[in-house]
Amino acid sequence: xxxxxxxxxxxxxxxxxxxxxxxxxxxxxxxxxxxxxxxxxxxxxxxxxxxxxxxxxxxxxxxxxxxxxxxxxxxxxxxxxxxxxxxxxxxxxxxxxxxxxxxxxxxxxxxxxxxxxxxxxxxxxxxxxxxxxxxxxxxxxxxxxxxxxxxxxxxxxxxxxxxxxxxxxxxxxxxxxxxxxxxxxxxxxxxxxxxxx
Numbered sequence: 001x002x003x004x005x006x007x008x009x010x011x012x013x014x015x016x017x018x019x020x021x022x023x024x025x026x027x028x029x030x031x032x033x034x035x036x037x038x039x040x041x042x043x044x045x046x047x048x049x050x051x052x053x054x055x056x057x058x059x060x061x062x063x064x065x066x067x068x069x070x071x072x073x074x075x076x077x078x079x080x081x082x083x084x085x086x087x088x089x090x091x092x093x094x095x096x097x098x099x100x101x102x103x104x105x106x107x108x109x110x111x112x113x114x115x116x117x118x119x120x121x122x123x124x125x126x127x128x129x130x131x132x133x134x135x136x137x138x139x140x141x142x143x144x145x146x147x148x149x150x151x152x153x154x155x156x157x158x159x160x161x162x163x164x165x166x167x168x169x170x171x172x173x174x175x176x177x178x179x180x181x182x183x184x185x186x187x188x189x190x191x192x193x194x195x196x197x
Contacts, residue, residue, distance in 0.1 A: 011155035019068025029057040063145025067152035106150035
């Protein structure tokens with residue numbers, strides 16, 4: 001099990017690295033969007049390439065960060081009843097969900113999307129919009145993102161079994177105490193309280 005935990009740690013580091021760097025594409029999308037809007041208003045010019053690159057950036061963040069989101073235990077969960085169960089039962093629900101829902105979904109998406117990517121790469125498929133971009137990079141995001149999500153699922157499965165064996169602490173516990181939004185809200189409140197005094 002210790003060798004599996006080491007593999008889990010490697011997977012976690014890969015998705016943490018990808019997630020932290022790919023999240024910068026949000027800033028890139030904002031810059032491209034603002035630049036496009038300024039050029040359109042000042043010079044009455046625009047390009048479908050600007051619009052499509054924003055979509056590519058958003059797709060990259062959404063797809064490539066799915067594994068990172070799972071690593072941080074930030075995926076949306078509907079646990080109306082699960083929170084009333086013991087931690088071990090919650091972990092078993094996670095294990096069943098990963099094995100019977102996540103893995104088949106990942107395999108199906110990778111299996112179905114890989115031929116789309118290969119065809120687009122081989123043919124040099126371009127967007128049908130005037131000034132549009134080449135398509136294979138965005139098609140590549142789908143299998144890549146789901147592979148990252150799938151390997152993170154393997155890591156989470158390892159951690160959950162290790163928890164059940166008593167080898168590690170609760171893998172579902174949030175590691176970050178406060179979100180960036182919470183820290184910003186607290187800083188704003190502290191500043192306002194300072195101004196009132």
